[in-house]
Amino acid sequence: MKKLGRFDAMLPVHPERHFRSSETVRDVVIGMADGLTVPFALAAGISGAVGHYDNGADLIVTAGLAEIAAGAIAMGLGGYLAARSEREHYLSERRREEDEIIEKPAHERREIVELMAEYGVTEIECTPLISALERNPAGWRDFMMRFELGLEEPDPQRARASALTIGVSYIAGGIIPLLPYMASRDVGMALRASVGLTLAALFAFGWVKGRFTGNQGLASALQTTVIGGLAAGAAFFIARAIS
């Protein structure tokens, strides 16, 4: 996942907006790819067990919709709460860093020297940098947060939007493998249609996902398709073996 560089934050509005929209696309694709995988595998799995029932297709649609509701809530709400905890963690580390700058400035200066030594910078070469940070405690704190701890301030708005986008996309992705079971009461036929439709969708979404996360489209498309196929195959054979 590409993180926002310091430079991006300093750029004017247009590139920032570009960044935002590609983050949203990423969330849509993540939610949808997961939504395509698990409900698809579940429907295929139950097909292996209830194929001979009169109302097999209805049961699959019911179980599929229950899974979609559960998965969307777990993924969306879980992701939102995880982001909130991450922000709390960031703020508590920042308070600790502020206390250390006030109470143990010599120790913090030492940390900068040791940090820079890893890049071949000597203690004497660090002196002007340290003097500059001492002039500006907020800058010093932010410097330690980013360079010592590797933490960036999480955006709470972004977490909320991201959780909602992922949850809704999970629902949209999860509906696709269920469509054939809604259209046909013949479970065997619906299963074949669901496999074809969903693998095609996984391939397409994997490709989009690959393009947006900076990797190659084809490799990502194959990965997404293979994960979905393996998950569905495993679910199908397990369910058939035990039923």
Add this chain to the structure above:
Amino acid sequence: MKKLGRFDAMLPVHPERHFRSSETVRDVVIGMADGLTVPFALAAGISGAVGHYDNGADLIVTAGLAEIAAGAIAMGLGGYLAARSEREHYLSERRREEDEIIEKPAHERREIVELMAEYGVTEIECTPLISALERNPAGWRDFMMRFELGLEEPDPQRARASALTIGVSYIAGGIIPLLPYMASRDVGMALRASVGLTLAALFAFGWVKGRFTGNQGLASALQTTVIGGLAAGAAFFIARAIS
């Protein structure tokens, strides 16, 4: 999630091992908390739809095991492949940084000055730092990777171990809500036992998760329990409404 600071990497073996074991606990808890949530919600959901069937409990166990197989593969393999892509992304960015240092050193120097200006460090105060990095191109490259792009080299061993731990923990967590349906053929009774057992397990795992990710145990326990409860409640009412 607490990232590994530069200092940790320089510490001797003991703290590093401590970090490793707490990462494993975190993976166990993440996999298990998710495994507890979605199969639990699915079982509760299907209970709302098949309560009056003779073999309702069998159907729930079949669907639950199919979901567990699918979820463990999607989560474990998906996580592993995502980690691999992240590593590829890291290496490609590093090659780009190496090229830029050779081809556009003036531009890279400018980037350091602009980066440091955010912390109140002047151009003149950056000069010794820049000279030190120019002496040592590998250090310069690593400095830009970490300080400009905020990227740390992902550990491929860690990604594999983490994916396996999360997948296995998902299975272990997912079995818990199914146990009552395996033990009793009375779906209503099994549902009540599954709700009690799983909410208790979610609470316990949420607590452990909170302790290990540096947040408060109780808040995390309540969060995990509420997510699982909401997901299961939603799945139950949706399944009952449509069946």
